[in-house]
Amino acid sequence: MELDFGKLDGLVPAVVQESATGEVLMLGFMNREALTETQRSREVTFYSRSRRKLWKKGETSGHSLRVVELRVDCDADSVLARVELRGPGACHEGFRSCFFRRLEPDGRLTQTEERAFDPARVYGEKRS
Amino acid sequence: MELDFGKLDGLVPAVVQESATGEVLMLGFMNREALTETQRSREVTFYSRSRRKLWKKGETSGHSLRVVELRVDCDADSVLARVELRGPGACHEGFRSCFFRRLEPDGRLTQTEERAFDPARVYGEKRS
Numbered sequence: 101m102e103l104d105f106g107k108l109d110g111l112v113p114a115v116v117q118e119s120a121t122g123e124v125l126m127l128g129f130m131n132r133e134a135l136t137e138t139q140r141s142r143e144v145t146f147y148s149r150s151r152r153k154l155w156k157k158g159e160t161s162g163h164s165l166r167v168v169e170l171r172v173d174c175d176a177d178s179v180l181a182r183v184e185l186r187g188p189g190a191c192h193e194g195f196r197s198c199f200f201r202r203l204e205p206d207g208r209l210t211q212t213e214e215r216a217f218d219p220a221r222v223y224g225e226k227r228s
Numbered sequence: 229m230e231l232d233f234g235k236l237d238g239l240v241p242a243v244v245q246e247s248a249t250g251e252v253l254m255l256g257f258m259n260r261e262a263l264t265e266t267q268r269s270r271e272v273t274f275y276s277r278s279r280r281k282l283w284k285k286g287e288t289s290g291h292s293l294r295v296v297e298l299r300v301d302c303d304a305d306s307v308l309a310r311v312e313l314r315g316p317g318a319c320h321e322g323f324r325s326c327f328f329r330r331l332e333p334d335g336r337l338t339q340t341e342e343r344a345f346d347p348a349r350v351y352g353e354k355r356s
Contacts, residue, residue, distance in 0.1 A: 107277065113241045113255055113306075122250025127241055127306045139333060149235065171327035172337060174319050178241075178255040180327040191302050199299035199308045205267060209300060 104177040105132055112178050116144060116157075116190065119168040119182040125190040126198040128157075130179060142167045144181050161222045163187030189216035192223060232305040233260055240306050244272060244285075244318065247296040247310040253318040254326040256285070258307060270295040272309050289350045291315030317344035320351060 103112055111129040118125055128146035130138065134154050137145040141156075144165035148155040158164030164186045171180040191198040194215040201209045231240055239257040246253055256274035258266065262282050265273040269284075272293035276283040286292030292314045299308040319326040322343040329337045 108236070115243050115252055115255060117250075117252055122245075124243060124245055124252065124308050127243060127301065139331070139335075170331040171340070172329050172331050173255065173326040174321045174323070174328070175326075178326075179331075180252050193302045195302070198301040198303075200302070201300050203267070203298040203300050203307075207267075212299070 102176070103132075103135065103172065103179070104175065107177050111147060111149075114144070114146065114179040114181055116165055116181050116183055118185055120184070123197055124199055125165070125183070125185060125196065128155075135179065138167060138181070139170070144183060157190070158186065161187065161192070163190060163222075165190065187217075192219055194219040194222075230304070231260075231263065231300065231307070232303065235305050239275060239277075242272070242274065242307040242309055244293055244309050244311055246313050248312070251325055252327055253293075253311070253313060253324065256283075263307065266295060266309070267298070272311060285318070286314065289315065289320070291318060291350075293318065315345075320347055322347040322350075 131147040134147045165183040189196040244253045259275040262275045293311040317324040
């Protein structure tokens with residue numbers, strides 16, 4: 101099985117969905133090494149575009165993402181990780197899901213859920 | 229509200245999730261114009277990287293994606309479209325979801341669902 105990493109300079113988007121609830125928790129990117137590490141460890145591991153290195157989700161917060169199954173799309177250029185969220189939330193802002201804001205038709209953003217934890221206590225200055 | 233289109237040369241990934249079931253149907257990309265058109269028409273509209281133009285999902289197949297709500301992630305660099313799927317499937321291969329294959333730990337791909345329609349009858353040579 102070979103994914104198509106060529107369309108985004110070595111990366112594929114990886115959607116993370118909570119397996120039990122169907123909630124979409126976040127979207128990150130994986131390079132070939134991150135995907136291999138995700139398969140090996142069964143913990144979602146991204147490639148951080150800003151830090152230019154592998155990034156195991158939860159390495160700072162402890163809020164890791166255990167892989168239940170990985171799916172590949174028809175064009176083999178994106179991944180869906182169905183996971184078990186270990187912790188109160190996936191988002192570094194303190195929410196369960198990174199998609200905690202609705203884009204209204206008039207362009208305003210409204211918050212759709214309450215914070216699940218205090219990010220300052222969990223992350224300090226770091227984020228992951 | 230301004231999304232961050234700068235990280236991917238003017239694009240953001242857009243995850244499409246069926247609102248009623250939570251199923252992740254597909255992932256595409258939007259540029260600013262595609263997002264504006266999606267908001268205006270309430271029909272998911274992508275930017276096709278291969279054809280280099282806007283691409284209203286369903287323009288060939290009729291299997292369009294009516295927007296129930298749009299979500300924006302914490303970093304404002306990806307979008308989640310929660311939709312109503314109008315038609316038997318979102319995938320140009322004939323499946324409900326483009327993520328119809330599981331990536332097994334040993335690297336094999338296994339199909340996880342049956343085809344919902346015959347793509348040759350719906351698309352002919354085209355795809356959208």
